[in-house]
Amino acid sequence: MDGTARQGNNPPAVSVCPEVLEKRADFLLAARARRQGTKGMMVQARKRSPDEPARGTRVGFTCSKKVGNAVARNRAKRRLREVARLILPEYGQAGWDYVLIGRAEVTATRPFPDLQGDLIYALKKLHQT
Template sequence: MPGGTKRTGRLTKRSEFLAARKGRRLNGPYFFVETHLRDDDAPPRFGLTVTKKVGNAVVRNRIRRRLREAIRVTAGEAMKPGVDYVIVARRDVLEVAFGTLTDELSRRFDRFDPGQSPNAHQRRERRNGV
């Protein structure tokens, strides 16, 4: 595997996607990532969501292919074991440079702290008056 040595799995069941929805959400300009901490140390898994609002089937599949390749090439290294990631894409994924896309994915994966509760960052912002 060029660029990466870590194996990643895929989310396939609706229940896995829904579980990630209850976890922490990491926003970005081209997509947002929903995370779910599992009870094991198995390799990380990811799922992709591209809604019909983004475009027709050709556009949605192209976005999915770009995201899968970005994870395979570099961003998969930043994924933590025992965590499920659901990437919900926006249309801007098509226009952004591939290097920027991989950087943004890695940045979102690095921001996830498994020890932090899902809404801890919101509570901290409320306390600080943000």
């Protein structure tokens, strides 16, 4: 190699993940909105009101103790974060909040392309109505 950077299918150096939900109130608002279940996850989505300050897409992640011990929950959340990073920029809509909820024994073990397909399916269904 000559020391120059290669171009190809390498991911960008800057993260393209949307803003992450952190406040409990935001999770509760999403819980009262639309939801779509898939084999790999549950997706809750809500369109923010125009008077809310945040712009763009926001996303939150949660896994209950039903998913498993701390190791299993963290693995499931890591996989959900990566799926969201890859899918939401293309299929998510600005001005929406999404909460991805891990499913017991499925989110951590489901093949990754299937998880991606699950999120795409859920987003299409949520935005149809």
